[in-house]
Amino acid sequence: MDSSAGEYGMARVGLFLVLMGLWRFSDACPASCTCSISRIVCIDSAPGIEDFPVLTLDDMENITEIYIANQNRLFDLSDSSLRHYINLRNLTVTKTRLTSISPDAFFNNTRLQYVNLRDNNLSTLSWRTFQNFNITFPLLLFGNPLDCVCENLWIKLRLQEETDSPELTCTDDRGVAQDFATFQPPDCVVPTVEVTPRNVTQMEGSNVKAICTASGSPAPEIVWNTEELSTHKEVKSVDTESILTLSGLSPDDNGRAIVCSAENMVGQTEASLQLNILFAPTILTLLSPERDHHWCIPFTVTGNPKPELRWYHNNKPLQEQDYIRTMIHVTTENQQHGCLQLVNPTHIHNGEYKLVAENKYGRDEKNISAQFLHPPNINHTDDIEYYTPPDDSVAVSDPNQPAPSKAVVYVVVGIAGVALIGCVLMVIILKYGRNSKFGIKASHFFVFFSALSFSSPPSPPPLWLSRLLLSYQ
Ligand SMILES: *[C@@H]1O[C@H](CO)[C@@H](O)[C@H](O)[C@H]1NC(C)=O
Ligand SMILES: *[C@@H]1O[C@H](CO)[C@@H](O)[C@H](O)[C@H]1NC(C)=O
Ligand SMILES: *[C@@H]1O[C@H](CO)[C@@H](O)[C@H](O)[C@H]1NC(C)=O
Ligand SMILES: *[C@@H]1O[C@H](CO)[C@@H](O)[C@H](O)[C@H]1NC(C)=O
Ligand SMILES: *[C@@H]1O[C@H](CO)[C@@H](O)[C@H](O)[C@H]1NC(C)=O
Ligand SMILES: *[C@@H]1O[C@H](CO)[C@@H](O)[C@H](O)[C@H]1NC(C)=O
Ligand SMILES: *[C@@H]1O[C@H](CO)[C@@H](O)[C@H](O)[C@H]1NC(C)=O
Ligand SMILES: *[C@@H]1O[C@H](CO)[C@@H](O)[C@H](O)[C@H]1NC(C)=O
Numbered sequence: 001m002d003s004s005a006g007e008y009g010m011a012r013v014g015l016f017l018v019l020m021g022l023w024r025f026s027d028a029c030p031a032s033c034t035c036s037i038s039r040i041v042c043i044d045s046a047p048g049i050e051d052f053p054v055l056t057l058d059d060m061e062n063i064t065e066i067y068i069a070n071q072n073r074l075f076d077l078s079d080s081s082l083r084h085y086i087n088l089r090n091l092t093v094t095k096t097r098l099t100s101i102s103p104d105a106f107f108n109n110t111r112l113q114y115v116n117l118r119d120n121n122l123s124t125l126s127w128r129t130f131q132n133f134n135i136t137f138p139l140l141l142f143g144n145p146l147d148c149v150c151e152n153l154w155i156k157l158r159l160q161e162e163t164d165s166p167e168l169t170c171t172d173d174r175g176v177a178q179d180f181a182t183f184q185p186p187d188c189v190v191p192t193v194e195v196t197p198r199n200v201t202q203m204e205g206s207n208v209k210a211i212c213t214a215s216g217s218p219a220p221e222i223v224w225n226t227e228e229l230s231t232h233k234e235v236k237s238v239d240t241e242s243i244l245t246l247s248g249l250s251p252d253d254n255g256r257a258i259v260c261s262a263e264n265m266v267g268q269t270e271a272s273l274q275l276n277i278l279f280a281p282t283i284l285t286l287l288s289p290e291r292d293h294h295w296c297i298p299f300t301v302t303g304n305p306k307p308e309l310r311w312y313h314n315n316k317p318l319q320e321q322d323y324i325r326t327m328i329h330v331t332t333e334n335q336q337h338g339c340l341q342l343v344n345p346t347h348i349h350n351g352e353y354k355l356v357a358e359n360k361y362g363r364d365e366k367n368i369s370a371q372f373l374h375p376p377n378i379n380h381t382d383d384i385e386y387y388t389p390p391d392d393s394v395a396v397s398d399p400n401q402p403a404p405s406k407a408v409v410y411v412v413v414g415i416a417g418v419a420l421i422g423c424v425l426m427v428i429i430l431k432y433g434r435n436s437k438f439g440i441k442a443s444h445f446f447v448f449f450s451a452l453s454f455s456s457p458p459s460p461p462p463l464w465l466s467r468l469l470l471s472y473q
Contacts, residue, residue, distance in 0.1 A: 037062055042069070049068070072096070075098065167180070220262035299355055349372050
């Protein structure tokens with residue numbers, strides 16, 4: 001393998017990719033526009049554009065600014081016009097025939113922070129067009145023939161928050177221009193909404209009824225957002241009321257807020273029902289000890305109110321102290337993930353651990369057997385000595401085991417010997433292997449022997465927490 005030939009090859013591939021990129025841009029960018037990596041500018045009126053430029057997906061994702069002006073054939077902004085410009089921040093469309101903007105036109109453009117729509121042909125604009133993002137960014141609409149209709153009232157409500165907006169006018173049904181700030185169409189009111197009760201505290205399995213009442217003009221549409229609920233639900237709507245009936249409350253829904261929203265052409269308002277569901281504890285998992293920084297017996301429990309936790313070691317209550325104690329690492333609405341943490345446990349800590357979780361609605365318990373230190377089990381047969389790892393299922397609890405024996409020493413000496421030979425070989429190879437052909441091999445040997453001499457016995461990965469979270473999230 002010749003490395004300089006490789007680099008030359010890479011350079012050619014790179015140059016090819018750059019040329020491909022330029023070619024792609026010039027091919028996809030319309031004649032009236034100039035496109036760079038982050039900006040598209042279309043200001044030439046001939047030949048002009050009818051819709052937003054369509055570049056490759058990658059290129060559109062990198063665009064942060066679009067400036068379009070002087071276009072006589074651009075009439076509308078559809079659902080798909082800006083769909084792939086997901087990083088768009090600044091949008092200017094001015095001096096075009098733009099007459100309508102779809103309510104979902106900016107659905108994917110959640111990063112928009114500046115929208116200039118001056119001097120177009122917009123007569124109405126729905127609040128839904130801008131519902132997905134922060135209402136505080138500037139929205140410039142001056143120079144559009146806006147109608148004095150209910151659908152546009154939200155613009156007035158919004159203008160009241162912007163101090164430096166120029167006097168915006170609208171045209172009423174007699175063709176007379178009116179100041180936007182004073183126009184008040186009849187029967188045009190933002191919805192108000194109320195949920196009763198707002199807060200429910202009930203046992204698991206019970207039934208709940210909540211009423212969402214809305215007013216507004218035109219009459220708003222009322223929607224309960226029950227998509228994520230596990231509990232069985234039924235919704236009945238009558239006029240300005242919507243009744244939600246939940247039967248057999250599921251603990252999975254504890255802590256959830258069920259939103260009721262009311263919307264009409266003027267705007268949208270929300271209220272919510274908060275669920276607090278009481279249920280007896282369950283120990284979802286109790287795992288064998290794992291070695292992290294310290295030893296850990298991982299568990300996951302649920303229960304509302306949060307259960308009290310107690311431990312038993314070989315059926316005797318465990319006194320928690322600095323060296324052995326319960327640690328809660330992650331608490332979600334419903335679950336507590338944690339550990340019984342043991343600092344430097346020895347074989348006297350071996351045995352059965354029982355966890356009891358209890359609140360005023362019930363209790364649960366689970367046990368697990370723990371083996372922290374296995375005193376070596378030596379088999380004497382003539383001069384050969386075997387190290388036999390003890391069976392994990394058998395508790396070994398004799399405290400008077402012999403100290404680590406000769407076998408261990410032999411193994412250590414053996415490893416050291418191999419490492420030493422390795423080092424000597426490496427030095428020889430490095431010294432005599434300076435020429436290029438041998439050089440590659442020398443480096444291979446180096447890696448091989450480094451790995452051999454520095455690798456330590458595999459230790460269990462400290463993944464207990466992620467295991468718990470994975471199995472219950
Ligand atoms: C888009 O931007 C990303 C990150 O800045 C960059 O890695 C990528 O090459 C860009 N894509 C194009 C087509 O310019
Ligand atoms: C844009 O939104 C549509 C839904 O309107 C969705 O299907 C699509 O995946 C989104 N595109 C991107 C690039 O996020
Ligand atoms: C977006 O527009 C604002 C206001 O004109 C300007 O300050 C900002 O620099 C623009 N950002 C980009 C990315 O062009
Ligand atoms: C503006 O839009 C209206 C329809 O809303 C249309 O009749 C009119 O011709 C348009 N004006 C221009 C200059 O495109
Ligand atoms: C809206 O913008 C303001 C100021 O720019 C910011 O503080 C706020 O967090 C934003 N809210 C959302 C929901 O993005
Ligand atoms: C809901 O009820 C619970 C329990 O009665 C109480 O702790 C909580 O503060 C209440 N929340 C609200 C918003 O009223
Ligand atoms: C420990 O749990 C196992 C099953 O999980 C059960 O068979 C055993 O009886 C329990 N031991 C004690 C002492 O509770
Ligand atoms: C010693 O080794 C033999 C066979 O290798 C085995 O059958 C025996 O159980 C071992 N004894 C102990 C105490 O481990």
